[in-house]
Amino acid sequence: MTAGFVTRFAPSPTGYLHRGHAFSALTASEAARSQHGRFLLRIEDIDRTRCRPEYEAAIFEDLAWLGLEWETPVRRQSDHMEDYGRALRELAERGLLYRCFKTRREIAEAIESAPHGAMEAFRGAPLPPDEEERRIESGEPYAWRLSLDHAERVLGGFGGLAFQEEGRGPAGEHGLIQARPELGGDVVLARKDVGVAYHLAVVVDDALQAITQVIRGQDLFEAAHVQRLLQALLGLPTPVYRHHGLLTGPDGRRFSKRDRAETLRELRGRGITAAEIRTELGFG
Helix, strand or coil, X not given: CCCCCEEEECCCCCCCCEHHHHHHHHHHHHHHHHCCCEEEEEECCCCCCCCCHHHHHHHHHHHHHCCCCCCCCCEEHHHCHHHHHHHHHHHHHCXXXXXXXXXXXXXXHXXXXXXXXXXXXXXXXXXXXXXXXXXXXCCCCCEEEXXXXXXXXXXXXXXXXXXXXXXXXXXXXXEEEECCHHHHCCCEEEECCECCCHHHHHHHHHHHCCCCEEEEEHHHCCHHHHHHHHHHHHCCCCCEEEEECCCECCCCCECCCCCCCCEHHHHHHCCCCHHHHHHHCCCC
16 A cells, blocks of 8 residues: 555535546545555535435445445544634634625625626625624624735745646646635635634645545636645645546536436436446446
């Protein structure tokens, strides 16, 4: 086993897995196997309003049906909120976070009214202390946002941030990619009612699990820019990224839970075998 190659498949239990998930899991698993490396499974269940135990159980069932094997114990994000809390506190203590009370509609209006219109990403600033205290005491919901302006000052600019792309981005991006976190604006890292948001949890998890290769779909390519920034701010290693193309159905639309793509359990119920699915996806 090559200890230097560690990758993962990290689904969220918000629905049943479909062909797109199977392709991503098989891609990561086969990459680890070919390098005599390690393949991990991680359950990303920080969204407690949408994640359900039956979906998590189905993930294990579906992946085992496909013939995948992974190391145990499996890391479940909801069991490790303290890890994310420490990272948030570090960023907050360094003045890199601020409370944002704007609603999604207000954010959209702020973007639309910016000089460059909808192409401009949202950037905000902390409220005056007395107003912030008043709004906190009144119980208004807020999000913790990363201040790009302060991050840029701390790092002396974003020019030194880059990541290695071994796959292809949506526009064919490959090789050493200059990170452009400004494209995402002041991203949310936590909300009042949720201890942590996706970007921060993933960065912390990848570091704690010593992930060296992040293998995932092109729909998450833009996330690498923000995650590279967080890695720099927290002093965490940067894995190599490999974004793969997304599977599409006969109608040309990519498989997704939202569009009710046929699930693996439904395929299994129709008598389709795992071997047939693997062959269809190029892993026969």
